[in-house]
Amino acid sequence: xxxxxxxxxxxxxxxxxxxxxxxxxxxxxxxxxxxxxxxxxxxxxxxxxxxxxxxxxxxxxxxxxxxxxxxxxxxxxxxxxxxxxxxxxxxxxxxxxxxxxxxxxxxxxxxxxxxxxxxxxxxxxxxxxxxxxxxxxxxxxxxxxxxxxxxxxxxxxxxxxxxxxxxxxxxxxxxxxxxxxxxxxxxxxxxxxxxxxxxxxxxxxxxxxxxxxxxxxxxxxxxxxxxxxxxxxxxxxxxxxxxxxxxxxxxxxxxxxxxxxxxxxxxxxxxxxxxxxxxxxxxxxxxxxxxxxxxxxxxxxxxxxxxxxxxxxxxxxxxxxxxxxxxxxxxxxxxxxxxxxxxxxxxxxxxxxxxxxxxxxxxxxxxxxxxxxxxxxxxxxxxxxxxxxxxxxxxxxxxxxxxxxxxxxxxxxxxxxxxxxxxxxxxxxxxxxxxxxxxxxxxxxxxxxxxxxxxxxxxxxxxxxxxxxxxxxxxxxxxxxxxxxxxxxxxxxxxxxxxxxxxxxxxxxxxxxxxxxxxxxxxxxxxxxxxxxxxxxxxx
Numbered sequence: 001x002x003x004x005x006x007x008x009x010x011x012x013x014x015x016x017x018x019x020x021x022x023x024x025x026x027x028x029x030x031x032x033x034x035x036x037x038x039x040x041x042x043x044x045x046x047x048x049x050x051x052x053x054x055x056x057x058x059x060x061x062x063x064x065x066x067x068x069x070x071x072x073x074x075x076x077x078x079x080x081x082x083x084x085x086x087x088x089x090x091x092x093x094x095x096x097x098x099x100x101x102x103x104x105x106x107x108x109x110x111x112x113x114x115x116x117x118x119x120x121x122x123x124x125x126x127x128x129x130x131x132x133x134x135x136x137x138x139x140x141x142x143x144x145x146x147x148x149x150x151x152x153x154x155x156x157x158x159x160x161x162x163x164x165x166x167x168x169x170x171x172x173x174x175x176x177x178x179x180x181x182x183x184x185x186x187x188x189x190x191x192x193x194x195x196x197x198x199x200x201x202x203x204x205x206x207x208x209x210x211x212x213x214x215x216x217x218x219x220x221x222x223x224x225x226x227x228x229x230x231x232x233x234x235x236x237x238x239x240x241x242x243x244x245x246x247x248x249x250x251x252x253x254x255x256x257x258x259x260x261x262x263x264x265x266x267x268x269x270x271x272x273x274x275x276x277x278x279x280x281x282x283x284x285x286x287x288x289x290x291x292x293x294x295x296x297x298x299x300x301x302x303x304x305x306x307x308x309x310x311x312x313x314x315x316x317x318x319x320x321x322x323x324x325x326x327x328x329x330x331x332x333x334x335x336x337x338x339x340x341x342x343x344x345x346x347x348x349x350x351x352x353x354x355x356x357x358x359x360x361x362x363x364x365x366x367x368x369x370x371x372x373x374x375x376x377x378x379x380x381x382x383x384x385x386x387x388x389x390x391x392x393x394x395x396x397x398x399x400x401x402x403x404x405x406x407x408x409x410x411x412x413x414x415x416x417x418x419x420x421x422x423x424x425x426x427x428x429x430x431x432x433x434x435x436x437x438x439x440x441x442x443x444x445x446x447x448x449x450x451x452x453x454x455x456x457x458x459x460x461x462x463x464x465x466x467x468x469x470x471x472x473x474x475x476x477x478x479x480x481x482x483x484x485x486x487x488x489x490x491x492x493x494x495x496x497x498x499x500x501x502x503x504x505x506x507x508x509x510x511x512x513x514x515x516x517x518x519x520x521x522x523x524x525x526x527x528x529x530x531x532x533x534x535x536x537x538x539x540x
Contacts, residue, residue, distance in 0.1 A: 041082060045078070045079060045082060048075065048078060049075060049079070052071055052072070052074075052075035055068075055071050056068050056071055056072060059071065074098070078094060078098075081094055082094075111512045111515055111516065112512070112516060114508050114509055114512040115290055115291070115509060115512035115513040115515070115516050116285055116286065116287060116288070116290070116509075117283055117284065117285055117286060117509050118267075118268050118281075118283060118284055118286050118289075118509050119283050119508040119509045119512075120505065120506050120507040120508045120509055120510070121504070121505045121506045121507070122269070122279045122280045122281050122505070123268050123269070123280070123281045123282060123283050123284075124280065124283065125280070125282055125283065126282055126283070127264075127282040129282065130269075130270075130280050130281055130282040131224055131246055131253070132219070132224055133280055134242075134244060134253060134270070134278055134280070135224045135225075135242035135244050135246060135253075136217050136228065136242070138242045138243040138244045139217065139227065139228060139230070139240040139241065139242050139243075140240060140241065140242070140243055141230075141238055141239075141240050142227065142238070142239045142240065142241055145238045145239040145240075146166050146239070147236050147237070147238065148163050148164060148165065148166075148229060148236070148237040148238065148239070149163075149164040149190070149191040149192070149235070149236065149237075150162065150163050150164070150229070150231050150234070150235065150236065150237040151191065151192060151193055151194070151200055151201075151235075152200075152201045152205075152206050152213055152216075152231075152234050153172065153194075153195060153198040153199060153200055153201065154198065154199045154201060155174075155197060155198050155199065158174050158175075158176075159174065159175075159201075159209070159212055159213065159216055160172055160173055160174040160177070160198065160216075160218065161173060161174075161179075161216060161218045161229055161231065161237060162182070162185070162192050162193075162194070162195050162198065162200075163179060163192070163218070163229055163237060164187075164190065164191050164192045168190065169181060170182040170185035170187070170192035170195065172185075172195050172198060173218040173219065173229075174218060175216060175217060175218065175219075177219075178218070178219040178220065178221050178222055179218060179219065179220055179221065179229065182195045182196070183196070184196045201234075203234075206234040210234075213231065213234045214230075214231070214232055216230065216231065217229075217230050217240070218230075220239065224242070224246050225241070225242070225245055225246055226241070227239055227240050227241035227242065228240050243255060243256050243257050244256070250263075251263060251264035252264070252270075253270045253278065260272050260276075261273075262276075262277075262278050266284070267281075267284075268281040268282050268283065268284040268286075269281030269282070286509065290509045290510050290512070290513035291513045291516075291517070293510065293513075294510060294513050294514055294517065299483040299484075300483070300484065302481075302482065303479065303482045303483075303484060303486045303495070304495075307486060307490055307491065307492055307495050308492060310394070310488075310489070310490075310491065311463060311491040311492045312463075314394075314397065314398070314401075314462065314465075314491055315459050315462040315463040315465075316459070317398055318398065318401045318402070318405060318458075318462040318465070319455055319458045319459050319462060321398065321402045321405075321406075322401070322402055322405035322406045322408070322409045322458070323409045323413075323451075323455060323458075325402065325406040325409070325410075326405075326406045326407070326408070326409025326410035326411075326412070326413050327409065327413045327447075329348060329406070329410045330409075330410050330413035330414040330417055331413075331417065331439075333345055333348070333414070334414060334417050334418065345410075345414070348406075348407055348410050349407045349410065349411060350407070351403055351404055351406075351407050352404075352407030352408055352411070356404050356467050356468060356471075357467050357471050359400070359403070359404055360400060360404075360467060360468050360471035360472045361471050363396075363400045363403070363472060364387065364471065364472050364473075367386035367387050367396055367472075368386075368387070369383055369384065369385050369386065369387070369388060370383075372386070374386065387472070387473050387476070387477075388476075388477055389477070390477055390488035390489075393473050393476065393477060393488060393489045394488070394489055396472065396473070397468060397469060397472055397473060397489055400468055400472055401462070401465065401468050404468065405458070405462075408458075409458075412450075412451060412454055413447065413451065416446075416447045416450045416451055417443065417447065419450070420442075420443060420446050420447070424442055424446075425438055425442065425443070428441075428442055448533075452529075452533040453530070453533065456526055456529045456530060456533070459525070459526075459529075460522050460525075460526055463491070463492075463493075463518075463521075463522055464491075464492075464493045464518065464522070465491070465493075466491075466493045466494055466497065469489060469490065469491055469494045470494055470497070472489075473487070473489045474487070475487035475488075475489055475490035475494045475495070475498065476488070476489065477489075484498065484499055484503070485498045485499075485502050485503045486498060492514065492518050493518065495514070496511045496514045496515055496518070497511075499511040499514065500512075
């Protein structure tokens with residue numbers, strides 16, 4: 001039946017529908033009217049537009065045209081939504097959608113992108129940046145270089161050199177920007193002293209930033225083979241050229257002293273015939289190499305296996321221990337014969353009210369082998385290696401996680417038990433069922449109907465429970481035989497953190513590949529578990 005037929009058949013319903021529409025429209029008009037809401041809307045939109053304009057200016061400087069276009073389109077869409085009278089639902093959905101895209105979707109997509117690159121230590125930038133860095137690292141002063149009068153200048157926090165050529169021209173540049181001619185420079189005698197848009201540093205300021213000034217290397221031109229201008233004192237500059245010669249067409253770097261030729265072989269670094277590479281390299285797409293290396297590299301296979309096994313054991317034991325302890329306490333404090341139940345329940349949830357990272361730090365101090373509260377007071381001066389022995393460290397993490405997790409399960413089980421009708425227990429008792437049979441055959445199945453999804457979510461949380469591992473043991477004690485900085489209590493997520501952010505070499509591509517693998521594992525386990533729990537729905 002169409003809408004027209006429905007309206008013709010039931011005029012009263014149609015009138016009620018139109019009346020509700022008018023009421024909703026009037027409500028929207030009242031909500032959007034008035035001076036104060038209008039001023040607040042304009043101020044907030046002004047802030048959003050200012051952020052968008054700033055982002056556009058930054059992106060133009062980095063020549064990120066696609067991202068700039070997205071920013072402009074989103075800003076225009078937001079302005080249209082909040083100035084239009086026909087987009088009331090979108091006004092409430094837009095902030096949440098924007099934050100979802102920024103902090104969830106973008107992060108996931110960028111992690112996926114990095115997983116297919118060699119991004120990491122030595123491969124952080126572009127090929128042009130790698131060439132500039134390599135040639136700057138091999139700079140040597142030209143023996144017959146003329147002396148260039150220089151003035152140290154600053155723009156946007158970046159230091160630069162205002163150089164006066166022997167011909168009397170004024171050039172300015174920074175480490176990232178080669179020397180360019182300056183229009184309207186002011187001279188102090190034969191030396192350029194200031195340039196429009198640049199702040200001239202006084203002598204005292206140059207002395208304060210002496211290390212930055214002496215490390216400053218300004219490319220002479222767009223061609224890296226032309227060398228750079230450097231200054232030892234902030235007043236006189238000299239021309240330096242690199243011992244490496246770059247051939248852009250051939251894609252080679254040649255060492256002028258040894259004659260060794262380094263070629264771009266497609267691995268993101270200039271490589272000699274004997275396999276020697278010049279670092280830094282540059283970022284390239286490597287396809288599935290990171291995923292293959294994550295599961296086949298013999299150096300990584302050993303740590304990956306035992307870290308994975310411990311991660312599953314940690315997540316399963318944590319869920320089981322917190323659930324059964326929380327259930328036991330919920331049953332105990334749900335007994336009507338117990339007095340002061342409200343007081344006890346408040347005491348039970350105190351560990352849940354304290355931030356987990358603070359609790360983990362407190363427990364780390366209490367478990368200190370030399371002066372911790374547990375060894376000195378509870379065990380009368382014993383020297384138990386709670387955090388330094390591989391086995392005891394695992395036990396310690398499970399104990400602390402039990403302390404942090406049982407209040408949540410206690411609250412959930414208390415609510416689930418109170419939702420079970422008392423008539424079921426009374427009927428079973430009348431039929432002669434014992435308390436254990438009532439719990440096992442009636443209460444527990446009904447409890448699992450509401451608790452099972454939360455147990456799956458708790459498993460996923462503990463599978464990636466970075467806080468308790470990092471704050472309590474930092475993954476230690478360290479496995480000295482492992483080729484990566486991994487410890488005996490590291491779980492997969494903390495191992496990923498160490499691969500990405502600790503050690504002398506940081507491999508963001510490999511860490512991102514591990515992150516995607518973890519996501520797939522947790523997703524598969526969750527899907528299977530949710531399908532298995534569908535059988536519990538028959539109890540309803």
